[in-house]
Amino acid sequence: MAVSAEMESNSWRDDLASFVEDTGIIFPGDSTTPDLSPKPAPEEEKEAEILKDQIKGFAAAWGELAVELGWGFRDVLQQTILTDDSYIVKKTKPPLAELSHKFSFLNDFLPEDRDPLHVWLVILFVSMLALAVLSVSSKHESAVSSVKKVCLHPPGAERILLPDNRYLAYHEFGVTVDEARHSLIVPHGFLSSRFVTGTLGIKVSLLKEFGVRLIGYDLPGFGESDPHPDRNLNSSALDLSHLAESIGVKGKFWVLGYSTGSLHAWAALKYIPNKVAGAAMLAPLVNPYDSSMTKEELSKTWENWTRRRKMLFYLARRFPKFLGHFYQRTFLSGKHGQLEKWLSLSLAKKDKDLVQTSAFEKIWHRNVEESVRQGNLKPFIEEAMLQVSDWGFSLVDLQVQRKCPRKGIFSWLQFMYGPPECQLAGYLGPVHIWQGMDDMVVPPSMTDFVARILPSAVVHRLEEEGHFSYFSLCDECHRNILATIFGKPQDNRDASFSQWSSGKALKSDTFLNSRVLEITLHSADNRCIEYMKNVTPHLPLSLLR
Structure with a gap:
């Protein structure tokens, strides 16, 4: 009885609300709430829909063009390079046919409704992509593992x-x-x-x-x-x-x-x-x-x-x-x-x-x-x-x-x-x-x-x-x-070219008048000899050793 009474009250409320578009009245116990958020104007909705349609149409047109371009390239290749009279086909067709015959047993593992050529091309492409990813990741891992961080040492220099x-x-x-x-x-x-x-x-x-x-x-x-x-x-x-x-x-x-x-x-x-x-x-x-x-x-x-x-x-x-x-x-x-x-x-x-x-x-x-x-x-x-x-x-x-x-x-x-x-x-x-x-x-x-x-x-x-x-x-x-x-x-030795070129040793009277002159020069001072020849030409060459 209570359930039927409640259903009757709800139907009475619905009948009353049908006479008014939006009363704004919320009855107690009603689980629904009115949506008071502002709604976009119809013109704005139409403009957004038109823009979306245009973008979709533009993308679809470009996709169709790309597909047609690809088919065009394929036709050009088939009519020029891949003909039976072309040099490339004559040279590559026999070995490829022999290779295809040897590996033809692998086609038994492929779906019957698929073209084997297309399937093997897809498999080849995916394999190359996987190898590239694995090589890059392995290089990255090895690089990360071998990188040594810079160590900051405590200061202590003079x-x-x-x-x-x-x-x-x-x-x-x-x-x-x-x-x-x-x-x-x-x-x-x-x-x-x-x-x-x-x-x-x-x-x-x-x-x-x-x-x-x-x-x-x-x-x-x-x-x-x-x-x-x-x-x-x-x-x-x-x-x-x-x-x-x-x-x-x-x-x-x-x-x-x-x-x-x-x-x-x-x-x-x-x-x-x-x-x-x-x-x-x-x-x-x-x-x-x-x-x-x-x-x-x-x-x-x-x-x-x-x-x-x-x-x-x-x-x-x-x-x-x-x-x-x-x-x-x-x-x-x-x-x-x-x-x-x-x-x-x-x-x-x-x-x-x-x-x-x-x-x-x-x-x-x-x-x-x-x-x-x-x-x-x-x-x-x-x-x-x-x-x-x-x-x-x-x-x-x-x-x-x-x-x-x-x-x-x-x-x-x-x-x-x-x-x-x-x-x-x-x-x-x-x-x-x-x-x-x-x-x-x-x-x-x-x-x-x-x-x-x-x-x-x-x-x-x-x-x-x-x-x-x-x-x-x-x-x-x-x-x-x-x-x-x-x-x-x-x-x-203490003698060097800088000391001889200064001329201090050559200004000594005792040095110049000495009968015995002992000069020891190493390979770095070979030019000292030339310098002394120019400054003291009267000295015998035998002394410049």
């Missing part, structure tokens, strides 16, 4: 305070300051640090044998050295000079420039020549845009570089700000990578074999970790710009030339009291260059250019050697280099 209140970090190697017979300072190159001596792999025992104090330091913004607000090669040479004074280097010192670090060694020869006893250049880089290079030298310099490296050089010269994008994706990504990839290098076979060894990889990773310690883009961009921009000087300026007073009234008056004195300009000390003839990082054409404009430089061309093979982790090579610039270790 540092000096420069006159402009910047700190410069350095690392000593070899003998102590009191035991040193020779001091050798090494400015590092791009993506390196004060541990550049470790990259070379020179043994401490060898340095002690020659009495060499080897000093590496961090360039501004690298490692633990403070950045320089306006860095250039002049400021780089001054930093090197302040470092030598602060750590107690006695007398003159030698500079060693390796690869991209050589531009700071060139700057030392230009801006502080009186403090540098000599220079040892290992595969030295010069500005690849130097206007003094001939077309042939430029062509040979650029021809073996990778496209990526050429592009990075161009960006460093024209749009240096864009370099940050590449650096953040490579060595500033927080992960280690291959040397040739990080620096966009192409390597010779000997170099490839060397950089894949665990010993080289260990010292390379340590150098990179120290180089990117501060995680700052600016020092790397500045270093890249210095390589390709105007250095503020040319290597021609280092050429030894005789400078005489200009002609004029003052020089004429001076001539009345005596002939005018001419002075030698340029860098007077010895410069030795070692260059691998298979080097693809710093090509031999750069050394040929240096040898042309600096004829006094001694060039040691290394056959079948690359950019790293002779200079890194090679004890015999290191011994040859040290013996060339410092002489044999048992001789312990």
Whole structure:
């Protein structure tokens, strides 16, 4: 009874509501609620439907066109290339028919209502796609598993305070300051640090044998050295000079420039020549845009570089700000990578074999970790710009030339009291260059250019050697280099070309009047003989031994 009464009340309500379109009245117990949300206008609905129909029609038309185009290509192929008279069909049809006959038994496994040719094409396409996906995923997994993250080491470098209140970090190697017979300072190159001596792999025992104090330091913004607000090669040479004074280097010192670090060694020869006893250049880089290079030298310099490296050089010269994008994706990504990839290098076979060894990889990773310690883009961009921009000087300026007073009234008056004195300009000390003839990082054409404009430089061309093979982790090579610039270790000679060229020894009356003259010269001082011949022509040649 109760159920029938409730049904009657609901029907009464429906009858009453039929007289009114929307009363807005909600009866208690009614489960339905009116939809009060605004409804779109009919015109808007029509416009949306028309736009959808247009998009669908456009897509369908393009699909039909693509299908018709495909059928058209098929017809063209069948009527031209795939005819029985065509050369391709005559050559390929017999072997394909034989192959099809051999594998025809596989068609028994296919559905009977399908064309075998179409089925096998689909199977081939899916198989190739699956293999591609598997190869990419396997490469990704192997790459992820082999990637080594950059380790941040605690700070602990020795540092000096420069006159402009910047700190410069350095690392000593070899003998102590009191035991040193020779001091050798090494400015590092791009993506390196004060541990550049470790990259070379020179043994401490060898340095002690020659009495060499080897000093590496961090360039501004690298490692633990403070950045320089306006860095250039002049400021780089001054930093090197302040470092030598602060750590107690006695007398003159030698500079060693390796690869991209050589531009700071060139700057030392230009801006502080009186403090540098000599220079040892290992595969030295010069500005690849130097206007003094001939077309042939430029062509040979650029021809073996990778496209990526050429592009990075161009960006460093024209749009240096864009370099940050590449650096953040490579060595500033927080992960280690291959040397040739990080620096966009192409390597010779000997170099490839060397950089894949665990010993080289260990010292390379340590150098990179120290180089990117501060995680700052600016020092790397500045270093890249210095390589390709105007250095503020040319290597021609280092050429030894005789400078005489200009002609004029003052020089004429001076001539009345005596002939005018001419002075030698340029860098007077010895410069030795070692260059691998298979080097693809710093090509031999750069050394040929240096040898042309600096004829006094001694060039040691290394056959079948690359950019790293002779200079890194090679004890015999290191011994040859040290013996060339410092002489044999048992001789312990103090005489060098810089001392002879200063003329101090030649000004001594006792020296000139002595009947017995004993001069011991090593291979690095061969030019001393020529110098003494010009200054003291009255001495017998037999004494110059």
